[in-house]
Amino acid sequence: DAGITQSPRHKVTETGTPVTLRCHQTENHRYMYWYRQDPGHGLRLIHYSYGVKDTDKGEVSDGYSVSRSKTEDFLLTLESATSSQTSVYFCAISGYTDSSESEAFFGQGTRLTVV
Amino acid sequence: AQTVTQSQPEMSVQEAETVTLSCTYDTSESDYYLFWYKQPPSRQMILVIRQEAYKQQNATENRFSVNFQKAAKSFSLKISDSQLGDAAMYFCACPRANSKLTFGKGITLSVRP
Structure with missing residues (x-):
C-alpha cells in the first residue's frame, strides 16, 4: 500500500469552529489532492498541490484553504465549519513526474460531522 | 473544462454474469490516461x-476489461463472471494537465447471489 495517512479519521465539530485535516505521505509524490465525497456527487476536488507551496483551487474550494510547507504534508483547513461541510474527505497523491499516467493513491478518508 | 460523466447511478448484476459500466468524458488533450477505481464499503479507493x-488495444486485467472508443470519448468497464466481492461503487477518472484528476459521480454496483 502507498504510504499515505490521513488524520483524524473521524471528527465531530461545532458550527463556526476551525478544523484542520492532515494528509501525510511517505512516497515523495509531487501531487497531492483533497476531495470530498457526498452521496450523488461522487468525488469533488477541493484543492490540489503540484509542489511545495504550490497549490490551486478545485471545483468546490469555497470555505476551504490548504497549505503545503513540505513535500510530505498537505493540510486542509475549514476556517469556520458549516453543516454543509459535513462529508467524507479524501486525500490522494500521484505523480513523481509531470506525466498524467500516474495513478492516484488514496488515504483512508476522514468522516467530518459539523453539528 | 474537462468533465467525466457516469449517467447510471446504480446497476445490478447476477453473480457469474457480465455487466458493463458506462463512462463518457471530455478532454481537450491529445494524449491522456483513463482510470476506473473501485470503492467497496470499506471506503478504500x-x-x-x-x-x-x-x-488502440483495450486494457484487460483478469475479469475486468474496458471498451475504449476514443472518437466517441467513451470508456466503459466490463466485469465478467461477476462475484459478490465486486459489489462496490465504481468511479471513472480522467487526469488533466498537471495530473489534476477529475472523477465521475460513480456507479453503485450490486451483485445478486
Whole structure:
C-alpha cells in the first residue's frame, strides 16, 4: 500500500469552529489532492498541490484553504465549519513526474460531522 | 473544462454474469490516461484498470476489461463472471494537465447471489 495517512479519521465539530485535516505521505509524490465525497456527487476536488507551496483551487474550494510547507504534508483547513461541510474527505497523491499516467493513491478518508 | 460523466447511478448484476459500466468524458488533450477505481464499503479507493489513450488495444486485467472508443470519448468497464466481492461503487477518472484528476459521480454496483 502507498504510504499515505490521513488524520483524524473521524471528527465531530461545532458550527463556526476551525478544523484542520492532515494528509501525510511517505512516497515523495509531487501531487497531492483533497476531495470530498457526498452521496450523488461522487468525488469533488477541493484543492490540489503540484509542489511545495504550490497549490490551486478545485471545483468546490469555497470555505476551504490548504497549505503545503513540505513535500510530505498537505493540510486542509475549514476556517469556520458549516453543516454543509459535513462529508467524507479524501486525500490522494500521484505523480513523481509531470506525466498524467500516474495513478492516484488514496488515504483512508476522514468522516467530518459539523453539528 | 474537462468533465467525466457516469449517467447510471446504480446497476445490478447476477453473480457469474457480465455487466458493463458506462463512462463518457471530455478532454481537450491529445494524449491522456483513463482510470476506473473501485470503492467497496470499506471506503478504500482501489485502482481497477487504466487505459492509455494513444493505444488502440483495450486494457484487460483478469475479469475486468474496458471498451475504449476514443472518437466517441467513451470508456466503459466490463466485469465478467461477476462475484459478490465486486459489489462496490465504481468511479471513472480522467487526469488533466498537471495530473489534476477529475472523477465521475460513480456507479453503485450490486451483485445478486
